[in-house]
Amino acid sequence: MISVRDLHKSFGSTEVLKGINAEVKEKEVVCVIGPSGSGKSTFLRCLNMLEEITAGDVLIEGDNLTDPKVNINDIRSRVGMVFQHFNLFPHMTVLDNITLGPMKVKKMKKKDAEAVARPLLEKVGLSDKADVYPESLSGGQKQRVAIARSLAMEPKIMLFDEPTSALDPELVGDVLAVMKELAKEGMTMVVVTHEMGFAREVGDRVLFMDEGIIMEEDTPQNIFSNPQNPRTQEFLSKVL
Amino acid sequence: MRFSFEQKRYRQGANTQMEFITESHYYRVMPFLLEGLVWTLLITFVGLIIGFALGAVFGLARLSKNKIIYGIATVYVEVVRGTPILAQILFIYFGLSDLTGLNIDKITASIIAIAINAGAYIAEIVRGAVYSIDKGQNEAGRSVGLTRGQTMRYIIWPQAFRRMIPPLGNQFVISLKDTSLFSVIAVGELLYMGQQYYGITFAAFEALTMVCIMYLIITVPTAVYLRRVERRLDV
Numbered sequence: 001m002i003s004v005r006d007l008h009k010s011f012g013s014t015e016v017l018k019g020i021n022a023e024v025k026e027k028e029v030v031c032v033i034g035p036s037g038s039g040k041s042t043f044l045r046c047l048n049m050l051e052e053i054t055a056g057d058v059l060i061e062g063d064n065l066t067d068p069k070v071n072i073n074d075i076r077s078r079v080g081m082v083f084q085h086f087n088l089f090p091h092m093t094v095l096d097n098i099t100l101g102p103m104k105v106k107k108m109k110k111k112d113a114e115a116v117a118r119p120l121l122e123k124v125g126l127s128d129k130a131d132v133y134p135e136s137l138s139g140g141q142k143q144r145v146a147i148a149r150s151l152a153m154e155p156k157i158m159l160f161d162e163p164t165s166a167l168d169p170e171l172v173g174d175v176l177a178v179m180k181e182l183a184k185e186g187m188t189m190v191v192v193t194h195e196m197g198f199a200r201e202v203g204d205r206v207l208f209m210d211e212g213i214i215m216e217e218d219t220p221q222n223i224f225s226n227p228q229n230p231r232t233q234e235f236l237s238k239v240l
Numbered sequence: 241m242r243f244s245f246e247q248k249r250y251r252q253g254a255n256t257q258m259e260f261i262t263e264s265h266y267y268r269v270m271p272f273l274l275e276g277l278v279w280t281l282l283i284t285f286v287g288l289i290i291g292f293a294l295g296a297v298f299g300l301a302r303l304s305k306n307k308i309i310y311g312i313a314t315v316y317v318e319v320v321r322g323t324p325i326l327a328q329i330l331f332i333y334f335g336l337s338d339l340t341g342l343n344i345d346k347i348t349a350s351i352i353a354i355a356i357n358a359g360a361y362i363a364e365i366v367r368g369a370v371y372s373i374d375k376g377q378n379e380a381g382r383s384v385g386l387t388r389g390q391t392m393r394y395i396i397w398p399q400a401f402r403r404m405i406p407p408l409g410n411q412f413v414i415s416l417k418d419t420s421l422f423s424v425i426a427v428g429e430l431l432y433m434g435q436q437y438y439g440i441t442f443a444a445f446e447a448l449t450m451v452c453i454m455y456l457i458i459t460v461p462t463a464v465y466l467r468r469v470e471r472r473l474d475v
Contacts, residue, residue, distance in 0.1 A: 050379050077385025087380035091398050100394060101384035146380075153384055 007056035018212035031199035034209035080150030084162040086142040088134040095130040120148040140171030160191040265446035276433030287354025295362025320360035329353040369400040409466040
C-alpha cells in the first residue's frame with residue numbers, strides 16, 4: 001500500500017533522511033519510534049508530500065509521489081494526517097472543521113457532508129461538541145476532532161505524527177482508544193509515537209529510526225524484548 | 241466683513257444668541273467644509289477599496305515562491321513606500337497626462353493616487369497577516385486534499401483577515417489625512433474648501449479650526465473603535 005524506496009530528504013545542506021526503504025501493507029499498523037531528531041516526523045511528512053522529496057520514490061497505492069504528473073491533492077485526500085498540534089481551523093465550528101474537506105474536495109452537499117461528520121463525531125465520543133469552536137475544547141478533544149476530520153475524507157491510510165505528545169497525560173488515553181478502535185477496524189496506519197505501550201499493543205510492526213535511517217524493524221514483541229541493534233537497545237533502555 | 245457681526249451685536253445688544261452662532265465664521269464655513277468632506281470621504285473610500293484589492297494581490301505576490309512575481313510586487317511596494325505621496329499625486333496628475341496626452345480628471349487622479357499609495361502599505365499588512373498564520377493550518381488544509389487556492393480561501397485568508405482589521409483601520413486614517421495633499425491640484429476636498437473660505441473672508445483661524453475638527457470627527461471615533469477591536473482580538 002505504501003512503498004518507500006531509497007528516500008532521501010535534505011534541508012539545505014543538512015541531510016535528514018539518508019536512504020529509507022519501507023513497505024506498509026494494507027490494514028497494517030506500523031509504529032515509528034526513535035530519538036528526537038532522528039527524522040521520523042520528516043519521514044512521515046514525506047508520505048503525503050508535506051515535505052518535498054529530495055531523492056527516491058514513495059508509492060501510495062501504486063501512485064509515485066515524485067512523478068510530476070501525479071495529482072497530489074487527490075493522493076492527499078486518500079491519506080489522512082493527524083498532527084502533534086492538532087491544527088484544527090479555529091475560525092470554524094467542530095462540525096465545519098470536519099465537513100470542509102468533503103464539501104470542497106469531494107463536492108458533497110452540506111447535508112450529505114454532515115451526515116458523514118456526525119457519526120464520526122459520535123465515534124470519537126464528541127457528538128455534543130458539533131457546534132462549538134475548537135478553542136473551548138481540551139487538547140484530547142481537539143485531537144479526536146482532528147482524527148474525525150481526517151476520517152471524513154474516508155482515507156485508505158492514516159498518518160499520525162506524535163498525536164499524543166502535546167497532550168496532558170490524563171488526556172492521552174482517550175486519543176489512544178480512538179486509534180486502537182481504528183486499528184481494529186482495519187485501517188492502514190503509520191504512527192510516529194513515543195507511546196511504547198501503544199506500539200507494543202497495537203502495532204503490527206515497529207520501525208526504529210535513528211540518524212536518518214531505519215536501524216531496525218521487527219514485530220513489537222521482538223523489538224521490545226529482544227532488540228538486536230545496539231542503538232535500539234540504548235534507546236529502549238532509556239524510554240522503557 | 242469679519243467685524244460686521246461684532247458691530248451689529250454692539251448695536252443691537254446681546255439678545256440674538258442665534259445670530260451669534262449663525263453669523264460666525266465657524267458656522268458659515270460649514271457648507272464649504274461639508275461639500276469638501278463629501279469629496280474627501282469619496283476619494284478615501286473608493287481609493288481604499290481599490291487599494292485593498294491591489295494590496296491583497298501584491299501582498300500575496302510578496303509571499304510567492306516565484307521570483308518574478310515576488311520581484312514585481314517588491315518593486316511596487318518599495319517604490320511607493322520610498323517616495324512621498326505628494327510627488328505621487330503630481331506624477332499621476334501632471335506627469336502621466338504629460339506622457340500620455342490624456343487629460344486625467346482631478347478626482348480620478350486623486351483616487352488613483354490613494355489606491356496606489358495605500359495599496360503598497362496594505363500589501364505589507366496582508367503579507368504580514370497571512371505570514372503570521374501558523375504553518376500547520378496550511379498543512380492541515382492541504383492534507384485533507386484542498387488545493388493551495390482553496391486552503392488560502394477557506395482557511396488562511398479568513399483568519400488573516402481578522403488580524404488585518406486594526407492595521408487596515410489605521411491605514412484608513414492615514415489615507416483620509418493624505419487626501420488633504422490633493423489641495424495642491426485644486427481637488428475640492430476638505431482642506432481645499434477651508435482654504436477657499438479664508439481666501440475670501442480672511443478668517444483663517446476659524447476656517448482651519450473647523451477643518452481640523454472635521455478631520456477629528458472621523459479619525460477619533462475610528463481610533464477608539466479600532467482600539468476596542470484590537471483588545472477583542474487579543475483575548
